[in-house]
Amino acid sequence: QRRVHGRAVQCDGLSVRDVYQARCREHHCKCNSAFLRSLPDLPNDFSMTVLDLSKNMVGPKGIFPVLDVLGILPEVKILNLSENYLDNNSLHAVVLAVKDHPALEELDVSGNPVSWTGGMSLLELVSDNTRLQRLKADGTEIPDSIVETIQKKLQNSIDKQRRRHDRGPRPLSGGVSARIRALRLQFDELLEREPHSDGRVHKRHIIKGYKHNLQLQGEDAAALQRPSHFWIELQRRCNPDADDLISWESYLLVSMCSDISYDQADSSQLQAEFSAWDRANLEYVDLADLKHMMSHLNNGVLPTDAEVEQRLRMFEASLDNTVGPDEFQVLLYEWLQGVPVVGEVSRLPSTKMPNTLLKHVPV
Numbered sequence: 399q400r401r402v403h404g405r406a407v408q409c410d411g412l413s414v415r416d417v418y419q420a421r422c423r424e425h426h427c428k429c430n431s432a433f434l435r436s437l438p439d440l441p442n443d444f445s446m447t448v449l450d451l452s453k454n455m456v457g458p459k460g461i462f463p464v465l466d467v468l469g470i471l472p473e474v475k476i477l478n479l480s481e482n483y484l485d486n487n488s489l490h491a492v493v494l495a496v497k498d499h500p501a502l503e504e505l506d507v508s509g510n511p512v513s514w515t516g517g518m519s520l521l522e523l524v525s526d527n528t529r530l531q532r533l534k535a536d537g538t539e540i541p542d543s544i545v546e547t548i549q550k551k552l553q554n555s556i557d558k559q560r561r562r563h564d565r566g567p568r569p570l571s572g573g574v575s576a577r578i579r580a581l582r583l584q585f586d587e588l589l590e591r592e593p594h595s596d597g598r599v600h601k602r603h604i605i606k607g608y609k610h611n612l613q614l615q616g617e618d619a620a621a622l623q624r625p626s627h628f629w630i631e632l633q634r635r636c637n638p639d640a641d642d643l644i645s646w647e648s649y650l651l652v653s654m655c656s657d658i659s660y661d662q663a664d665s666s667q668l669q670a671e672f673s674a675w676d677r678a679n680l681e682y683v684d685l686a687d688l689k690h691m692m693s694h695l696n697n698g699v700l701p702t703d704a705e706v707e708q709r710l711r712m713f714e715a716s717l718d719n720t721v722g723p724d725e726f727q728v729l730l731y732e733w734l735q736g737v738p739v740v741g742e743v744s745r746l747p748s749t750k751m752p753n754t755l756l757k758h759v760p761v
Contacts (some may be wrong), residue, residue, distance in 0.1 A: 415439045430455075432451075433619075448476045455481075455482060457483045472499075480510070481509035485511060489510065503531040507614050510538055516538065522597050601636050605629050607652070608621070628692060658731065
């Protein structure tokens, strides 16, 4: 499944062309034949980097299935919507669709009959999107003063991003990062003693990881208070494979996070999000973009400032810091997955708990 504007879209086994045709049927509009031909017809190929609809005349209604397609293509860097008869309302829909896209760098809406209202939508976009590098709006009815303001804001954002990049990594100095490093060392030592071809360890070792995490926080006594069935449940939460082996991600998250069950799909989603923001493969992302990352993971819904602050406070971090892939997992896993609040019950990856029983809790 892939998320499109708050909905889960089943894409497994489908091509981008299949998805576009299905979304056109849902929106009750005809497929744009030129755009349809440009889409790959191979199943599970979502690697497009350019969507060029220039002079395709998709119109204010036909743009919506196009935006749905954009939502399943996380690597698109260029979106050309010039001369497509888009109006102010449809341009606002474009802005909502692209504002948290993880890769988009260039947007062209030239030659569309949009006015001051459309210009305000574009101004909102360049204020919110920190990845956009180029925005073209020539040949529209947007006042020149608004276009000039848009370009100034865009350049300010680009300059700010460049300064942050030039500063390099700004790692966390709190205890959470130290515990992650200690658990990684412990996991690697276990692998040396019991090597497996896929880099996994037996599920029983999660007990060591969990206790080690408590010890690093000075809470050794808490482990002694756990009943015997807790340790059985802890191993179950790791979601081991048929050979009772667990991955590093499972070991890390179950050791450090409160009452979660490891779900490879959730972990993979976070890995993909990290990679999308780490476009230069520097092995870190900037927490200044945390709000947009959370929004993209949550179907475009912006988190509250309080939610962002809660995540940062748990890590003794600020928006000025950067985090690596393991820190990113621990930072957002519970928030992404949600956890139950009733007794010792734990949500298994295959189990959906009622929303009334779910909440986010601190690491």
